[in-house]
Amino acid sequence: MKKRGRLEIIKDILRVIQENRNSIKQTPLLRKSNVSTLKFKEYSKELLEKEFIKETQNSYGEKVISLTQKGYDFLEKYKTIISFIEEFEL
Amino acid sequence: MLLQGVGTELIYSFVIIVCSLMVYRATREMYELSSYKGIKYFRYAFLFFAIAYLFKSFIKFLLVYFGASRIIDITPGFVGMITLFAFMYFSSLSVFYLLYSLIWKRWSGRYGIITSFHILSIAIAFITITTTSIAVLIGINLFILAIAIIGLIITYNESRTHKRSKNKKKGSSMYFIYTLLFIFWIFNIVQVLVPSFLQFSQILVDLASLGIFLTILYKVLKKTGSN
Numbered sequence: 001m002k003k004r005g006r007l008e009i010i011k012d013i014l015r016v017i018q019e020n021r022n023s024i025k026q027t028p029l030l031r032k033s034n035v036s037t038l039k040f041k042e043y044s045k046e047l048l049e050k051e052f053i054k055e056t057q058n059s060y061g062e063k064v065i066s067l068t069q070k071g072y073d074f075l076e077k078y079k080t081i082i083s084f085i086e087e088f089e090l
Numbered sequence: 091m092l093l094q095g096v097g098t099e100l101i102y103s104f105v106i107i108v109c110s111l112m113v114y115r116a117t118r119e120m121y122e123l124s125s126y127k128g129i130k131y132f133r134y135a136f137l138f139f140a141i142a143y144l145f146k147s148f149i150k151f152l153l154v155y156f157g158a159s160r161i162i163d164i165t166p167g168f169v170g171m172i173t174l175f176a177f178m179y180f181s182s183l184s185v186f187y188l189l190y191s192l193i194w195k196r197w198s199g200r201y202g203i204i205t206s207f208h209i210l211s212i213a214i215a216f217i218t219i220t221t222t223s224i225a226v227l228i229g230i231n232l233f234i235l236a237i238a239i240i241g242l243i244i245t246y247n248e249s250r251t252h253k254r255s256k257n258k259k260k261g262s263s264m265y266f267i268y269t270l271l272f273i274f275w276i277f278n279i280v281q282v283l284v285p286s287f288l289q290f291s292q293i294l295v296d297l298a299s300l301g302i303f304l305t306i307l308y309k310v311l312k313k314t315g316s317n
Contacts, residue, residue, distance in 0.1 A: 007124055050125070074123045081124050084117075084313045089249055089264050090128025090191050 009035060011078045013043060014052060014071050022066045023058055029065055047071070096154050102296040103147040109303040110140035116314045127198075131191035138184035139275075139303075145177035149282055159285060162219070171219050174282075178215035181279050183207060185234055185272060189241045192268070196248075218283065227283045231276045238272040267305060274299045 004012070016032045017024050024032075030040045044065075047053045052071040058064045067075075084090075113136040121129045149161050152173065156164040164170045186207040190197075197203055214230055221227065246265045277295045280287055 007126065070123070077120065077123055080313065080315065081120050081126070081129075084120060084310075085126065085128060087264065087309065087313055088128075088132060088191075089245065090126070090132055 007078070007081065009033070009039075009043060010047065010052075011075065013040075013047065014067060014075050017053065017065060017067050017071070018075060023056075023064045024066075025062060025064055096150055099150055099292070099296060100147055102300050103143050103150075105300060106303045107140045107143045107147075109307040110136040110143065112307055113310050114140070116310050120314060127194050128191050131187045131194060135184050135188035135191060138180045138187060142177055142180035142184055145173055145180065146278065146282055149173055149177060153285075161282070162222070175215045175219050177282060178218045178279070179211045181275070182211035182214045182234060185238055185275060186211065188268070188271070189238050192245045193241055196245075224284050224287070228280060228287070231279050231283075235272060235276045239269065242268055242272070264309075267302060270298070271302050271306070274302060 013029070013033045013035075016029055020028075026044075030037065033040060033043075035043065044053070048055070050070070051068050052074055053065050054068050055063055056066055114133050117129055117133050120126075121133060149170075152164055152170060153159070153161065158164045158170075161170040161174050190203070190207070214234070217230060218227060242265060249265075274295055277291075278299060281292060281295060
């Protein structure tokens with residue numbers, strides 16, 4: 001299996017949140033993102049700090065993760081970013 | 091005639107400065123979203139190109155204003171020295187940063203690389219302002235060019251091998267453009283340091299540099315979708 005790069009992992013995590021109607025609990029997100037627990041903690045910390053995701057409470061009072069506008073922007077621009085990196089050999 | 095030549099050169103420099111700053115600006119959102127190091131170093135390289143060109147223009151202006159043939163000949167001496175130092179510092183940095191944007195993955199995890207670029211650039215700038223030997227000045231720039239070309243060849247070969255193993259389409263034309271950029275950038279530096287060395291090909295160097303920067307800007311805007 002191909003090893004995913006940092007940007008691809010971030011895209012996959014954000015995509016999982018988006019595909020779950022922008023509201024998912026941490027454990028299923030970890031499982032569906034297909035990364036180790038340690039790596040997941042690093043990525044979720046980074047995504048929270050960069051305000052790509054936010055932690056909120058759903059109607060049952062459970063802590064859930066959802067995308068911010070910046071998270072949506074990343075998903076929208078992901079292909080452009082990858083294409084730019086490949087074109088300029090960066 | 092001389093003033094007209096300088097005027098044309100200043101216009102070329104102005105366009106190149108604008109192109110470089112536009113590359114820097116157009117890639118801002120992509121970098122802010124991705125925090126990708128390659129994009130970061132690429133952006134900084136073009137910011138440094140813009141600053142170096144600004145100092146190059148200022149040097150040309152000083153030469154005309156003081157009626158000197160070399161920047162180190164003008165009085166007061168410190169004005170020429172500081173401008174030349176800044177020009178060489180940012181020129182060297184722009185080459186190192188652009189090269190590093192291509193090879194940073196190979197060197198990731200190693201510390202002090204960026205610091206060593208700054209130290210090396212300061213050393214190059216210091217040698218430039220303290221020596222009067224044309225051979226040393228040309229030698230320094232050939233050294234920078236050699237580093238850049240060797241770095242490009244290594245990354246090009248790696249990129250080809252990587253793409254072949256992933257069955258991706260053949261490499262882009264960017265390596266060719268980067269090579270031209272480095273070669274004509276060094277010509278630009280030599281033009282400033284030893285004006286008599288390339289005086290007959292000055293217009294060619296200016297036009298080629300302009301073409302290269304416009305090509306890169308076009309590719310950047312096409313990819314980023316910026317207006």
